[in-house]
Amino acid sequence: MRKAAAKSNVESGCACLARDVLDRIGDRWSVICILHLGEHEVLRFTELRRLISGISQRMLTVTLRDLERDGFVARKVKPVIPPHVEYRLTPLGRALMENVRSLCQWANDHQDAVRRARESYDARALQEVST
Amino acid sequence: MRKAAAKSNVESGCACLARDVLDRIGDRWSVICILHLGEHEVLRFTELRRLISGISQRMLTVTLRDLERDGFVARKVKPVIPPHVEYRLTPLGRALMENVRSLCQWANDHQDAVRRARESYDARALQEVST
DNA sequence: CGGAATCCTGCACGATACTG
DNA sequence: CAGTATCGTGCAGGATTCCG
Numbered sequence: 001m002r003k004a005a006a007k008s009n010v011e012s013g014c015a016c017l018a019r020d021v022l023d024r025i026g027d028r029w030s031v032i033c034i035l036h037l038g039e040h041e042v043l044r045f046t047e048l049r050r051l052i053s054g055i056s057q058r059m060l061t062v063t064l065r066d067l068e069r070d071g072f073v074a075r076k077v078k079p080v081i082p083p084h085v086e087y088r089l090t091p092l093g094r095a096l097m098e099n100v101r102s103l104c105q106w107a108n109d110h111q112d113a114v115r116r117a118r119e120s121y122d123a124r125a126l127q128e129v130s131t
Numbered sequence: 132m133r134k135a136a137a138k139s140n141v142e143s144g145c146a147c148l149a150r151d152v153l154d155r156i157g158d159r160w161s162v163i164c165i166l167h168l169g170e171h172e173v174l175r176f177t178e179l180r181r182l183i184s185g186i187s188q189r190m191l192t193v194t195l196r197d198l199e200r201d202g203f204v205a206r207k208v209k210p211v212i213p214p215h216v217e218y219r220l221t222p223l224g225r226a227l228m229e230n231v232r233s234l235c236q237w238a239n240d241h242q243d244a245v246r247r248a249r250e251s252y253d254a255r256a257l258q259e260v261s262t
Numbered sequence: 263c264g265g266a267a268t269c270c271t272g273c274a275c276g277a278t279a280c281t282g
Numbered sequence: 283c284a285g286t287a288t289c290g291t292g293c294a295g296g297a298t299t300c301c302g
Contacts, residue, residue: 018238019159020245025234026157028150045264056296061265071248082263083302092244099237103156106230107149113223114151117202176284187276192285213283214282 024070024096029055029063031100034089037073038097042088072096155201155227160186160194162231165220168204169228173219203227 024030029052036051037043043051049060064087067073072093078084089097155161160183167182168174174182180191195218198204203224209215220228 018235018242020242021238022156022159022162022234025153028153031153049264057265058297059295062295069249069252070245071252077264081302083265085264092241092248095237095241099234103153103230103234104149106226107152110223110226111149111151114201117223118200121200121202180284188285189277190275193275208284212282214285216284 020070021096024067024072025100025103027063029059030067031104033060033063033067034072034093034097034100035104037087037089038094038101042086045085045087048087067093151201152227155198155203156231156234158194160190161198162235164191164194164198165203165224165228165231166235168218168220169225169232173217176216176218179218198224 024034032052032055033048036048040047040051045060045064048064049055049057052060055063064073064075068075071090074088074090074093076086076088078086155165163183163186164179167179171178171182176191176195179195180186180188183191186194195204195206199206202221205219205221205224207217207219209217
């Protein structure tokens with residue numbers, strides 16, 4: 001959901017909506033990053049990369065930069081060779097993580113309901129085709 | 132975030148994450164639809180269209196269909212001419228709305244913090260360029 | 263090690279036109 | 283009124299290569 005992040009945030013009549021924050025939650029990689037950082041306190045770039053199997057190195061860079069830019073993640077560079085960079089949640093980031101956590105909780109609890117609704121919907125749609 | 136909805140939901144090692152639900156929350160139109168339906172109990176297609184200024188009629192169709200498919204929205208067609216279609220939240224949809232609401236609340240409360248973080252980040256980035 | 267730069271592709275979404 | 287069908291396109295995001 002990086003995509004929406006670029007969109008002009010001019011909202012409908014619905015005023016705020018705080019798209020900025022919702023976008024991060026809609027972004028798959030951001031959520032995973034936040035959850036991992038919530039569990040490990042501090043992580044290096046490559047450690048995160050290993051934890052999040054499937055992420056391209058570019059997306060990890062971009063995701064972390066955005067999270068840092070929004071004040072959710074703190075990035076600390078130790079000027080040594082080879083480079084040593086640490087990432088951790090800021091207090092704001094931790095607050096966000098709490099929300100994400102409870103939301104994931106709710107989502108999991110109702111995941112089955114969604115799956116069933118989807119299956120029955122698809123089944124009905126299929127029937128109409130055969131009609 | 133309709134985009135991610137098409138993605139294979141094979142998650143990393145992080146197991147669940149209930150991407151299905153998070154995607155809806157990341158989707159701008161879905162959130163707006165849900166909030167409006169939460170306020171009006173029942174709405175017709177065109178009423179929603181007017182409430183959500185800026186949405187294309189195609190996106191409203193697609194968004195509503197997805198929400199219905201996932202069991203968040205109920206669609207009732209009255210077979211008259213001209214057609215009369217009503218949309219309302221299901222119990223599951225209302226539950227989702229509660230979450231969305233409180234999340235928006237939190238987002239609004241911290242929107243300023245994010246904006247400030249962003250500005251200071253951008254300011255620093257600009258400085259380095261001029262260096 | 264932790265990125266930045268570049269290229270390439272698919273698909274999300276808007277605009278437009280047509281229908282029962 | 284409430285959609286569906288079709289086309290055009292911008293840009294998100296993966297793969298690859300190079301760098302301090």
